[in-house]
Amino acid sequence: MHGLFFVLVACTAGTSAFRLQQIKSTGKDHTVFFKHYYELHGEPVVLKCPSPRYKHLDFSALTPNITWYKNGSKTMISGKDEDPRIWAKGDALLFFPAMLEDSGVYICTRRNSSYCAEVAIHLTVVEKRAAREIAYLQILFTFTSGKIVCPELWDFTPNRTSLELKWYKDALPLEDDNEKFIILKGSTSLIMTSVLPTDAGYYTCKMSFPFEGAMYEVTRTIQLETIITPIIVYPTQKTTSAALGSKMTLPCKVFVGLSSHVHTDVEWLANDTIVDVVYKQSRVTEGERQEIVENGENFIEVPLIFDSVEEVDFYTDFTCLAQNRYGYQFDCLFGIIVIIIRICKNNVKQC
Structure with missing residues (x-):
């Protein structure tokens, strides 16, 4: 669900369309690329400001000087004192939690005295009842074993060994003692011992996430499609x-x-x-x-x-x-x- 593409352009304000081009390093080059997040209302969201690499530029070596803006606003997003829900921390923009009105384009800029790397990140927040509309599509062969993976969790799981997920199939919970499904502790995977055509459908994985005295829930919905060998x-x-x-x-x-x-x-x-x-x-x-x-x-x-x-x-x-x-x-x-x-x-x- 997260699209990613790259564009090399001169860094200008108010640009709404871009043409792909490569320019020589002049000491004032800027890089712009886009990523789209789809998230659920009322859940925590972490937007990361990536470090793109090109042959003539290595932004990972930049001195960490990162600023965040919401597109159309000249007000820099900084500490959580301004908004108790949204604040910048290192290379991340945190939403605890995200709301529908947070949808939009967020601009983060990495810069030093020589280069500027500007990143436009698209965020779309939808109601929880629309979770299937932003489901992650995954494919499994029928009549073989397989696994589906709960995606995009690592920003919330620095200690992977303690990871615990709850899994649901079409809103019904999957139990640990189910012979059909194996829930691996400390893993984002759900193992299916034998995939049948009837296993197609929507799966939901949920994880509890404590943060600064509050408990949040991170939810991912997966649309599983089963394919038979012709x-x-x-x-x-x-x-x-x-x-x-x-x-x-x-x-x-x-x-x-x-x-x-x-x-x-x-x-x-x-x-x-x-x-x-x-x-x-x-x-x-x-x-x-x-x-x-x-x-x-x-x-x-x-x-x-x-x-x-x-x-x-x-x-x-x-x-x-x-x-x-x-x-x-x-x-x-x-x-x-x-x-x-x-x-x-x-x-x-x-x-």
């Missing part, structure tokens, strides 16, 4: 027959269970190469992808279309490749299944 249900045979000169359509049908269609790619290859590359004259083409729902379960079907079967096709391996991907930014392959088809002449029993 299964090719057709064709089931590794050979198929065709007559020379005939037209033929060979569908590849893939079962993806309750997983979203968008997570799975299905394609045809000819001798381990994309069909369009091998058959540049489009005599053999990959047909349009169809996303099908049958009895509440999802399938994908992609046909391989022959305008006319030729001799060379009998010596070509055609492969249906189904691969389950999640997260375009990571380009991860979660599961792959293939089936290789050899086309035989009608009068030949074996290929």
Whole structure:
């Protein structure tokens, strides 16, 4: 839920749009980058002023001179005497607790006599009833063991060995003696011994946090999505027959269970190469992808279309490749299944 990107610009007031550019070090360079926090009303929040590094700059070496402002205000945020809820401490801006009206952009600036590093941090505070709208998405494979992690807690847990969390599934508490779930003491992880499609849903982890005589609660909500490795249900045979000169359509049908269609790619290859590359004259083409729902379960079907079967096709391996991907930014392959088809002449029993 926390987006992060970097921009190099001249440090100016009132700037609302930035163009990515790199500039030479002149002794007056400034760095601006952005991070977005989503937090719950009534809970403690810690905004950290990071120390970005670039080839020509090392801001970690700066003398700690950090100032905080809320965007649009010229009043510097300093000690807690000004506001009992919000104050700056070292490289952190503390909210005990955060309120809806605290939403906005907070600017922290690290500077010394040579350089200035300006950081714009976006904070959005929502009502607790909207916790699912800012849930952290996590993914697990079905029919394997796995774990989900309670994120963004380390600012509140300097002593990790004493960490104790309470876990909930769809608002119902998970007990320590549950055979399905293992709650690890001193850990942010919830272990699932065997992940089933029905385990998808919303999980909540809660941690008590004492601070200056008051007790606060830190809550994180996780949306768990379960993904099944794709299964090719057709064709089931590794050979198929065709007559020379005939037209033929060979569908590849893939079962993806309750997983979203968008997570799975299905394609045809000819001798381990994309069909369009091998058959540049489009005599053999990959047909349009169809996303099908049958009895509440999802399938994908992609046909391989022959305008006319030729001799060379009998010596070509055609492969249906189904691969389950999640997260375009990571380009991860979660599961792959293939089936290789050899086309035989009608009068030949074996290929």
